[in-house]
Amino acid sequence: MEEKEISQAVIGRLPRYFRYLGELKDEGIERVSSQELSDIMKVTASQIRQDLNNFGGFGQQGYGYNVEFLYQEIGKILGLNHRHNLIIIGAGNLGQALANYVNFERRGFLFRGIFDKNPKLYGQKIRDMTIQPMEGMEEFVRQNDIDIAVLTIPKTEAEQMARRLVGYGIKGIWNFAHVDLSLPEGVQVENVHLSDSLMKLSYNINRFTMSN
Amino acid sequence: MEEKEISQAVIGRLPRYFRYLGELKDEGIERVSSQELSDIMKVTASQIRQDLNNFGGFGQQGYGYNVEFLYQEIGKILGLNHRHNLIIIGAGNLGQALANYVNFERRGFLFRGIFDKNPKLYGQKIRDMTIQPMEGMEEFVRQNDIDIAVLTIPKTEAEQMARRLVGYGIKGIWNFAHVDLSLPEGVQVENVHLSDSLMKLSYNINRFTMSN
Numbered sequence: 095m096e097e098k099e100i101s102q103a104v105i106g107r108l109p110r111y112f113r114y115l116g117e118l119k120d121e122g123i124e125r126v127s128s129q130e131l132s133d134i135m136k137v138t139a140s141q142i143r144q145d146l147n148n149f150g151g152f153g154q155q156g157y158g159y160n161v162e163f164l165y166q167e168i169g170k171i172l173g174l175n176h177r178h179n180l181i182i183i184g185a186g187n188l189g190q191a192l193a194n195y196v197n198f199e200r201r202g203f204l205f206r207g208i209f210d211k212n213p214k215l216y217g218q219k220i221r222d223m224t225i226q227p228m229e230g231m232e233e234f235v236r237q238n239d240i241d242i243a244v245l246t247i248p249k250t251e252a253e254q255m256a257r258r259l260v261g262y263g264i265k266g267i268w269n270f271a272h273v274d275l276s277l278p279e280g281v282q283v284e285n286v287h288l289s290d291s292l293m294k295l296s297y298n299i300n301r302f303t304m305s306n
Numbered sequence: 307m308e309e310k311e312i313s314q315a316v317i318g319r320l321p322r323y324f325r326y327l328g329e330l331k332d333e334g335i336e337r338v339s340s341q342e343l344s345d346i347m348k349v350t351a352s353q354i355r356q357d358l359n360n361f362g363g364f365g366q367q368g369y370g371y372n373v374e375f376l377y378q379e380i381g382k383i384l385g386l387n388h389r390h391n392l393i394i395i396g397a398g399n400l401g402q403a404l405a406n407y408v409n410f411e412r413r414g415f416l417f418r419g420i421f422d423k424n425p426k427l428y429g430q431k432i433r434d435m436t437i438q439p440m441e442g443m444e445e446f447v448r449q450n451d452i453d454i455a456v457l458t459i460p461k462t463e464a465e466q467m468a469r470r471l472v473g474y475g476i477k478g479i480w481n482f483a484h485v486d487l488s489l490p491e492g493v494q495v496e497n498v499h500l501s502d503s504l505m506k507l508s509y510n511i512n513r514f515t516m517s518n
Contacts, residue, residue, distance in 0.1 A: 105509050109502035113484070136486075172505045173512030187403035194399045195500070197484070203504055241511065266511040268504060272325070272409070274348075280514060284507035286500065288407070290321035292415055292480060293384045295496035297317050299453065299478040300385025302492060 100148050107145055108172055110135065115165040127158035177202045179239050180268075183255055184246035185210035185218075185225045188270060192244060193220045206238050235262040242266045249273035256283075312360050319357055320384055322347065327377040339370035389414045391451050392480075395467055396458035397422035397430070397437045400482060404456060405432045418450050447474040454478045461485035468493075 114135055118126055132139035146152050146164075149171055153159050169175060182189045185208050193208050208223050210216075215225045226234070234240070243259045245252050245267060252271035259267065266282040269275055272290075275283050326347055330338055344351035358364050358376075361383055365371050381387060392410075394401045397420050405420050420435050422428075427437045438446070446452070455471045457464050457479060464483035471479065478494040481487055484502075487495050 102506075105506055106502075108509065109499070109505040110486075112505065113502070136488075171509065173508040174505065176508075176512065178508060178511075187406045191399035191403035192500075197501065198504060201501065201505065203508075242507065265515070266507045268507055274322075276348075282507055282510035282514060284503050284510070286498065286503055287321070288404075288498065289409065289413065290318075290325070291496050291498055292410060293321040293324065293386065293413065294314075294317055295454065295478045295480055295494055296385040296388075296390060296415075297320065297383065298494040298496070299390075300388065302494060303477070 104145050104148055107137075108168055111142075111145070112165065112168045112172060112174075115161055115168065118161045119165050123161055125158050125160055128153065131159070174202050177204060178242050178266075179204055179206045180242040180244055181206060181231070181235065181238075181240050182208040182244045182246060183210075183228075183231075183259075185212075185215050185220070186246060189244070189246035190220055192246065193223060203242070206240060207234050209234075231259075232262050235259070235264065240264065242268060244268045244270070246270045253277075256281075316357050316360055319349075320380055323354075323357070324377065324380045324384060324386075327373055327380065330373045331377050335373055337370050337372055340365065343371070386414050389416060390454050390478075391416055391418045392454040392456055393418055393443070393447065393452050394420040394456045394458060395422075395440075395443075395471075397424075397427050397432070398458060401456070401458035402432055404458065405435060415454070418452060419446050421446075443471075444474050447471070447476065452476065454480060456480045456482070458482045468495075 114131065128139040128142045131142055135142070143153065149167070152164050152167055180203055182193055182205060189208060189210075193205055198205070205223065207226060208220060209226050209228050209231055211228050213227070216227055218225045241264065243256075243264045243266075245255060247255060249271045252269065252273050253275055256267050256269070256275050256277055260277060260281050264281070266284070267275065267277070269283055269285045270288070272287055274285070277283060326343065340351040340354045343354055347354070355365065361379070364376050364379055392415055394405055394417060401420060401422075405417055410417070417435065419438060420432060421438050421440050421443050423440050425439070428439055430437045453476065455476045455478075457467060459467060461483045464481065464485050465487055468479050468481070468487050468489055472489060472493050476493070478496070479487060479489070481495055481497045482500070484499055486497070489495060
């Protein structure tokens with residue numbers, strides 16, 4: 095299939111469509127117009143049509159969108175019809191919090207292992223996972239078909255660890271370390287920079303306070 | 307001061323400038339050209355100049371940017387010269403992980419209290435904070451000049467809680483609940499939708515795998 099390049103801005107909005115459609119589905123709603131979707135999502139109907147047209151449309155003139163169908167299709171576009179196997183590198187507070195997050199599993203993201211370099215943590219259990227030493231990582235990744243690594247380690251160690259993981263065949267890095275990783279092409283990186291997010295909030299508070 | 311509206315895209319990039327300038331500063335580097343900054347940040351020099359021109363420029367022809375000065379100025383724009391007092395609502399794994407995150411304090415974000423509705427958690431200590439019942443929240447917010455609330459509660463409870471906090475005078479919500487909050491104008495919301503981020507990663511992995 096010939097595919098055109100789709101902007102990361104559009105891709106960034108897809109999970110939100112998926113979420114709202116999931117809610118409509120749970121409420122038993124079978125179809126929705128782009129105008130109705132626009133009202134609940136607070137984006138313009140034309141933006142919705144434009145975004146979805148990137149993937150072939152899905153809507154029917156005079157009918158709108160079939161909720162269940164669109165939900166499934168967006169799920170497929172997001173790759174949620176494939177199961178993803180994840181490991182967490184760094185069993186600190188954040189790593190443990192993520193490991194305990196069961197909601198990801200409903201979307202097919204399965205945490206399979208958690209690793210740390212601190213020997214005091216080895217053997218501790220988080221849900222059904224045991225914290226393991228870094229040394230066993232390569233074998234674990236290869237044997238368990240791990241495709242995503244979650245980095246919750248200090249920024250000074252993140253890039254080296256990411257490169258190591260890429261060498262083991264990891265396809266995606268979910269990066270919580272406060273650094274931009276520079277990795278070979280073909281490895282997907284998604285950053286969650288919590289400090290950046292907090293600073294953006296600070297900016298908006300500050301600006302609103304000053305202008306009022 | 308007459309201010310023009312600055313796009314959230316520009317604002318979203320400011321923390322990243324701040325981070326890179328902080329690193330240059332820590333390395334003892336005193337000045338940097340937009341081209342050098344462009345090379346390390348992997349954005350175009352013209353984007354950098356454009357972004358910074360929103361705030362009046364800061365650069366000098368033939369000299370570039372003074373690192374320390376630009377760092378301080380961007381910090382001020384981000385409101386980091388003001389201290390922010392935060393409370394966390396929801397002392398589950400994520401709430402506790404954030405409460406333990408000391409790096410935010412260096413930027414002036416001080417966690418002052420943590421609240422939960424589960425009586426079993428009352429009295430438990432996280433760093434120097436004691437988990438408190440929700441009932442005491444209003445008084446705590448008012449007495450401790452709290453301006454930011456961090457929501458790490460289920461999405462079904464988030465909007466009601468946010469509205470309650472707005473009533474107490476909170477200016478910003480750092481929202482980890484997987485829902486878009488609909489709040490009165492003037493209250494700033496910054497979302498961290500972890501599932502959305504993970505789905506975006508899944509999309510990029512999936513798409514790269516299919517096209518190669």
